[in-house]
Amino acid sequence: MGLRNLIRSLLFGRREDVTLPPPPSVPPSPTPGRTGRHGQVVAPPEPTFAAIDLDAPPRAEAALLISPPTPDVPEKIVPLAPLRVTPEPSFAALEIGEVEKPAASLPVPPRRAEPLPGSAPPPPKPLDLVADLREELGTAIEQLRQRAAAFELPLEAQEELPPVSPAASPPPRPSQSSRWEKVQRQKASPNSFLSQARGRARMTRNAAVPVPLQSYWTTYADLDRARTDWYYFWRARLRAGEALPTDLSYVFLHVYEVLHGVGFDRPEAAFAHLQHVWRTYRVDHPKLDHYLVDWLSDFVHYYGLKGEAARAWLDEASVYARGEELLHHWLERGDRAEVPAGVFRELVAYRPEQNKFYRDTPDKAALDATLRHAVRLTDEFYRETTGTSVFEALRPKKPRQIQRRAFSGAVFEGPSYEYVAATLWPYREDGRLSELLTQAVRHAENLARKRAGFKSQLRGVELPLDLAAYLDTHLFPQQEVRRTVRLDAGRLAALQQESEAIRERLLDEDGGEAAAPVVVLPAEAPAPPQPGTPAAQRFTLPANVPEGHLTDVETVADILEVASGAARDLLRQLRAQGWEAPEADLQLPTGTFASTLVDEVNEAAQLKLGDVLLVQEGALLVAVEDYRDELEFLLGVLEQAPAEVTQAPATLEGPWQALADALPPLHLVVLEQLLRGGLTLRELEAFTAARHALASAVLEDLNTHALDTVGDILVDPYGDPLALDDAYRYDVLRLLQAKGLARQEVNA
Numbered sequence: 001m002g003l004r005n006l007i008r009s010l011l012f013g014r015r016e017d018v019t020l021p022p023p024p025s026v027p028p029s030p031t032p033g034r035t036g037r038h039g040q041v042v043a044p045p046e047p048t049f050a051a052i053d054l055d056a057p058p059r060a061e062a063a064l065l066i067s068p069p070t071p072d073v074p075e076k077i078v079p080l081a082p083l084r085v086t087p088e089p090s091f092a093a094l095e096i097g098e099v100e101k102p103a104a105s106l107p108v109p110p111r112r113a114e115p116l117p118g119s120a121p122p123p124p125k126p127l128d129l130v131a132d133l134r135e136e137l138g139t140a141i142e143q144l145r146q147r148a149a150a151f152e153l154p155l156e157a158q159e160e161l162p163p164v165s166p167a168a169s170p171p172p173r174p175s176q177s178s179r180w181e182k183v184q185r186q187k188a189s190p191n192s193f194l195s196q197a198r199g200r201a202r203m204t205r206n207a208a209v210p211v212p213l214q215s216y217w218t219t220y221a222d223l224d225r226a227r228t229d230w231y232y233f234w235r236a237r238l239r240a241g242e243a244l245p246t247d248l249s250y251v252f253l254h255v256y257e258v259l260h261g262v263g264f265d266r267p268e269a270a271f272a273h274l275q276h277v278w279r280t281y282r283v284d285h286p287k288l289d290h291y292l293v294d295w296l297s298d299f300v301h302y303y304g305l306k307g308e309a310a311r312a313w314l315d316e317a318s319v320y321a322r323g324e325e326l327l328h329h330w331l332e333r334g335d336r337a338e339v340p341a342g343v344f345r346e347l348v349a350y351r352p353e354q355n356k357f358y359r360d361t362p363d364k365a366a367l368d369a370t371l372r373h374a375v376r377l378t379d380e381f382y383r384e385t386t387g388t389s390v391f392e393a394l395r396p397k398k399p400r401q402i403q404r405r406a407f408s409g410a411v412f413e414g415p416s417y418e419y420v421a422a423t424l425w426p427y428r429e430d431g432r433l434s435e436l437l438t439q440a441v442r443h444a445e446n447l448a449r450k451r452a453g454f455k456s457q458l459r460g461v462e463l464p465l466d467l468a469a470y471l472d473t474h475l476f477p478q479q480e481v482r483r484t485v486r487l488d489a490g491r492l493a494a495l496q497q498e499s500e501a502i503r504e505r506l507l508d509e510d511g512g513e514a515a516a517p518v519v520v521l522p523a524e525a526p527a528p529p530q531p532g533t534p535a536a537q538r539f540t541l542p543a544n545v546p547e548g549h550l551t552d553v554e555t556v557a558d559i560l561e562v563a564s565g566a567a568r569d570l571l572r573q574l575r576a577q578g579w580e581a582p583e584a585d586l587q588l589p590t591g592t593f594a595s596t597l598v599d600e601v602n603e604a605a606q607l608k609l610g611d612v613l614l615v616q617e618g619a620l621l622v623a624v625e626d627y628r629d630e631l632e633f634l635l636g637v638l639e640q641a642p643a644e645v646t647q648a649p650a651t652l653e654g655p656w657q658a659l660a661d662a663l664p665p666l667h668l669v670v671l672e673q674l675l676r677g678g679l680t681l682r683e684l685e686a687f688t689a690a691r692h693a694l695a696s697a698v699l700e701d702l703n704t705h706a707l708d709t710v711g712d713i714l715v716d717p718y719g720d721p722l723a724l725d726d727a728y729r730y731d732v733l734r735l736l737q738a739k740g741l742a743r744q745e746v747n748a
Contacts (some may be wrong), residue, residue: 180267180303183260183414194413196220197262200232208233213249216703216717217411218256222249239263243280248288251281255292256411259299267303274299275313290716291409293320298406301419325402328424331391336379339372346428347375350438352445355611356552356626357454367448374444374471375437381470390437396430399423408681409717439463440471447475456625460615552609556630558730559604559613560638562737567597568638571623574614575635579623586621594621607730652738659709660735666691667702671714672736675729680721 188195200220208229215222223231234246235254255277257263264270278292297317300310318329327346339347352358352371361367382390404421406412427433442461449457463471560568566589573586583594598621602612613631615622623631652660663671666688673679673687685695699722703713714728724732 178304179415179417180261186414188413192413193219193256193411194260194262197257197260201257201263203232204236205229205233210234210244210246213247215249216713217700218249218253219411220253238277245284248281248285251277251285251288252291252410255295259295259407259410259412260414267299267305268307268309271296271299271303271305271313272309289320290322293317294404295407295410297421298404298408302406302414302417324424324426324428325422327427328422336376339375341368344372344375347434348438348441349434350441351606351611352441354609357445357449357452357456360454360551361448361452367445370448370475371441371444373475374440377471377474378437378440378467380474381467385466390433391427394427394430394433394436396425396427400426400429405681440467443468443471444475447472451476459622459624460617550629550633552627553630553633555608556613556627557634558608559601560634562604562730562733563601564597566592567600568635570594570597571601571613571631572635574621574623575632579625579628579631580620582619583616583621584619604730604733607733652735655709655711656731656735657738659705660739662705662709663702666693667698667705668736668739670698670702671724671732674715674722674724675732675736684722 186194188198196219209226211226211230213222213227220228230246231250231253234244234250237244238254255274258270258274258277261267261270264273274292274296278288278296282288282292294317296313299305300314318325321329322342323346326340326342330340330343345351352367353364358364358367379390382388382393386393401423402421403418406417406419407414439461440463442458443463446457446461560571563571570586570588574581577585586594588594588597595616598614598616601614605611605613609627611624611626613624613627615624670679670684670687679687681695684699688695688698699715699717703715703717706712706714710728710731712725712728714725714732715722716725
């Protein structure tokens with residue numbers, strides 16, 4: 001029976017062989033080793049090995065499981081007392097919640113009949129451990145349920161409990177995102193920006209003098225004693241509500257602090273302060289519209305702001321979006337009555353503001369309105385003919401998500417975080433919409449040129465006939481197209497001089513050999529161009545150039561300077577055939593395609609003119625009429641120049657030569673990649689990591705060298721994607737050509 005005793009001990013905290021006082025009717029038996037009822041001492045029997053139950057648990061273990069009451073100490077009567085152990089288990093003998101009575105008054109539980117002295121013991125009952133365990137476990141579970149129910153309050157008592165006073169409950173904590181708390185608890189190294197910002201958060205000055213500062217990714221290391229005093233004084237006045245004029249670098253340094261939450265106990269307060277900084281200084285520093293607008297949106301997503309102010313900001317920030325995101329927000333709003341300038345540039349792959357006609361137009365605002373109206377009319381044409389918008393008819397097949405890394409371009413040392421800034425349709429990558437709208441805009445410009453009496457038209461305009469007729473009807477409705485005739489005084493003088501020369505020849509009395517035709521030439525033959533010399537100093541224009549001619553000779557000269565010998569020869573062949581020639585008739589070097597040379601010339605022309613010099617119309621290659629005068633003059637000048645001059649590579653002088661000498665090969669390769677069309681931050685990081693360099697370090701070194709030599713940075717460090725400054729794209733092209741990198745695959 002040792003196994004049964006062990007299980008009972010584990011379940012009920014008692015042992016089977018615990019000696020309890022017998023009922024009153026049965027004389028108690030003396031306890032071994034103690035004084036008996038009549039005063040005699042009963043000695044404990046000597047243990048024998050035969051008397052030991054090997055199946056019973058050890059006595060020490062049983063002592064840990066139970067705590068038997070002291071025999072001579074009367075038990076106390078308490079409510080809800082634990083069950084008393086009887087020789088035989090009878091769990092129904094005491095109901096839960098009853099007051100236990102003294103042992104003498106307890107009813108005698110039924111006991112098994114014991115044999116009388118001297119009688120033979122009854123035969124043992126068959127052992128059924130499974131049935132016994134099942135019975136005892138069921139009874140124990142029921143007792144546990146009753147014991148738990150005894151501690152539950154009745155429903156009436158629960159209803160009568162007084163309500164908890166709101167004043168007694170602790171005040172709710174302000175809503176703060178886990179990421180905000182993580183940044184605030186972040187351990188920073190002693191020399192990190194975050195550690196220094198925390199240590200200087202409360203520093204201030206009572207007075208200071210403004211000191212200029214021009215730095216990129218400004219940190220405290222860029223501040224000397226005077227700049228430090230001014231920064232602390234300016235920051236203190238800004239926090240107090242007084243915005244003093246200061247340089248952009250100081251503003252960025254303070255913004256970096258606020259992005260980390262330095263000086264603020266809640267992200268909502270830091271966000272409101274950043275908005276105040278942007279609204280206060282955006283007029284003096286327009287670049288904040290590019291950087292701080294994005295960082296404010298990042299702040300909302302990074303710290304999980306959910307309030308009305310955060311939602312209102314995201315709506316306001318959509319106005320300042322760029323590129324595909326700007327087009328995405330404009331399409332989502334659904335208001336097509338106006339086409340903003342940024343949306344127009346995203347939709348149309350043509351920049352009319354830099355061509356000759358646009359520059360000569362007196363009312364540029366009216367021309368801009370006409371070109372943008374062509375975009376709206378194209379959309380209206382599609383709605384009328386197909387029943388759907390042009391943006392839906394030419395929508396790409398799959399949308400694309402724009403992933404943005406929070407606080408990209410800023411000095412920020414918190415955990416990195418990326419989120420989906422927008423899910424949009426990649427019209428630019430698809431190309432169909434841009435091609436159609438570009439042709440519609442070029443067609444509209446040709447109509448404007450006709451109305452203004454301009455001498456040339458844009459070539460290569462291919463548009464469906466019904467759409468072209470729709471634009472003709474609606475762009476200038478019920479208005480007669482009138483040509484404006486302008487008298488060119490210079491041209492009239494040249495014609496008069498030529499007429500006089502012919503008249504003198506006809507009146508020649510000698511009747512000898514006919515005099516050669518008189519050609520008006522400049523007083524001095526133009527000197528051949530010298531590489532590296534500004535265009536204004538390279539050519540002497542004829543004195544009697546008619547008005548409107550050779551207006552872009554310097555710019556076209558720059559294009560020809562960077563063109564290869566094969567590209568120049570292609571232009572000469574077009575000149576010899578009247579500026580239009582079938583591609584099959586052109587003599588090209590072995591292994592060279594006409595399209596490659598056309599792309600080379602037009603790439604340089606886009607950088608300098610914002611327009612192209614060559615277009616392909618079917619099988620014909622055509623030079624654009626706007627620049628034929630310049631090409632005619634310059635190609636004639638180049639024919640008079642020595643071969644070593646015309647074939648000499650581009651050379652550099654002054655600051656650009658110094659920059660070319662200072663840049664390492666890897667930086668030149670990065671410039672070449674940026675000139676091809678820009679790089680995203682991820683692409684730059686992958687590109688530099690493959691060459692065992694850090695993208696941020698390469699970009700900073702590149703701009704530092706440019707700042708030291710040219711006087712300005714070449715790459716916007718806060719943009720994503722990164723792009724060259726448009727003002728320096730042509731100079732970078734000449735620099736790369738001088739280093740032998742332009743239009744070549746570079747293996748660093």
